[in-house]
Amino acid sequence: MKRPWQGQVEHQPLTTVPRHDPHNPLCPGATRANGEVNPDYEGTFLFDNDFPALQPDAPSPGPSDHPLFQAEAAQGVCKVMCFHPWSDVTLPLMSVPEIRAVVDAWASVTEELGAQYPWVQIFENKGAMMGCSNPHPHCQVWASSFLPDVAQREERCQRAYQSQHGEPLLVEYGRQELLRKERLVLTSEHWLVLVPFWAVWPFQTLLLPRRHVRRLPELTPAERDDLSSIMKKLLTKYDNLFETSFPYSMGWHGAPTGSEAGANWDHWQLHAHYYPPLLRSATVRKFMVGYEMLAQAQRDLTPEQAAERLRALPEVHYRLGQK
């Protein structure tokens, strides 16, 4: 953290996004790339990604002739979910009931796509720095015919911990962090936010239910309300950290679904990861490059320092406080 920084600084994103732009394919009433016209939606809006990375009918590459050249078809669907009809809001600037509608939509799409696919990945890329190409508040949902790499690793580790210690890894982990306190960012009746012991991004956080919950659709109405409120607080703190619309990628990891749904998933605890790139300011990010790509991730500040800074930040958004 003491190194002088003469390297790349990021553009500050335009602060004035028009509330409605008929040429933005994510807006109500706009025409999308495939010619369809969006409804005049008032809450969330889910539609098929016009440029999907996964397709339901991807052909099989056929049998392989060598152990080092193994490939399999990756089948699936890609959806986009708008959070709100306005382009000039983000989750922390939305009301708790509006965020609750997003939580409900996440639970529904997990049920809908999880009926067919073993993995439903909900993720949000927020901000140009995180590859987001449209400022309209939205996330993506990619459902696949296979368990992706990260899901497989979480599956393996959670299963091994349960069989060795007789309880779910992340339930015990949350309990420990509540006792230790030094990495906690926010707690509420039903949820915890903490900077995990293993965090690699400077202000990475983990969002965990206190109760053992396998998947989003299992959340009770009270847990959903409480989740909406703690998300608003976390994302407000994030924005307040550098007084900017804080970029991140986030996503949910629940137990596998589809044909896997019937198996025993007692070892799996639902959780969300937040991976924000900023390190020192609104324009100086952490680069995960050379040593990180070739050897091992290394942090520039400790998880405890990050948690302390996030804890100290106000829960009122800097843009609302100024009014």
Next chain:
Amino acid sequence: MKRPWQGQVEHQPLTTVPRHDPHNPLCPGATRANGEVNPDYEGTFLFDNDFPALQPDAPSPGPSDHPLFQAEAAQGVCKVMCFHPWSDVTLPLMSVPEIRAVVDAWASVTEELGAQYPWVQIFENKGAMMGCSNPHPHCQVWASSFLPDVAQREERCQRAYQSQHGEPLLVEYGRQELLRKERLVLTSEHWLVLVPFWAVWPFQTLLLPRRHVRRLPELTPAERDDLSSIMKKLLTKYDNLFETSFPYSMGWHGAPTGSEAGANWDHWQLHAHYYPPLLRSATVRKFMVGYEMLAQAQRDLTPEQAAERLRALPEVHYRLGQK
């Protein structure tokens, strides 16, 4: 690849870097942060990083009280290696004998630090987009008291393959790619460059010796000359791809050293990885974000398409051709 791109575009780096800047701590004769004055070096120059991420005397965190909270001291040293006395050159613009001096310096530093440490990670972050904060041509060398994550994974996979198939994974892999040809970029008497079957970055490549070699110091003079020449060709193609000084992170992976050096490393094949971020142009990069961070890497073009594009590019640098 068909998605319209309205997202982040990168700054084009300044094309005019002064050849010598007395205020640049990497230049010959400059004063560094610790007050030391650099010699008037004429070839390569190795010195201790003034802001090291690893230190030889990092204290032990002490015993842990819980299986989920395990930490160990990461001890080591961080060095910086300048490739050339001039700030306005890059490896592809250096002569083959100048690159050969870099190869020799890599071999020497591996021997020197490898006498004490089990892992010596040589890596280059090239370009502001890859977190490089100084345009002077240089790389870094971080030696550690432990095998980093990626080294452990490569160790596990190479060992398993050898015990199952009786030969080193990457020796057989190189042989197969020579037969299959579709992912080859360059071949020479002693080396291969290819876009690996498992590549995740758009124009990622793997540099492999044809012979079974465990570590850089084992390379013969002829292999070192040939390496310098194939590196110049590869990096020239990279610069020619989008007519820009092509950013990347690269690094070498040789068999472990230090107290591990005496073990049997027959399964380990020396290799270098190149991870360049650009996707569509000099300013539009691949973002490894949401789905990639939370689920699995996904490519926007196939390795075979990337190899074909790289193969077709001239081996004369666009800046020299213009003269």
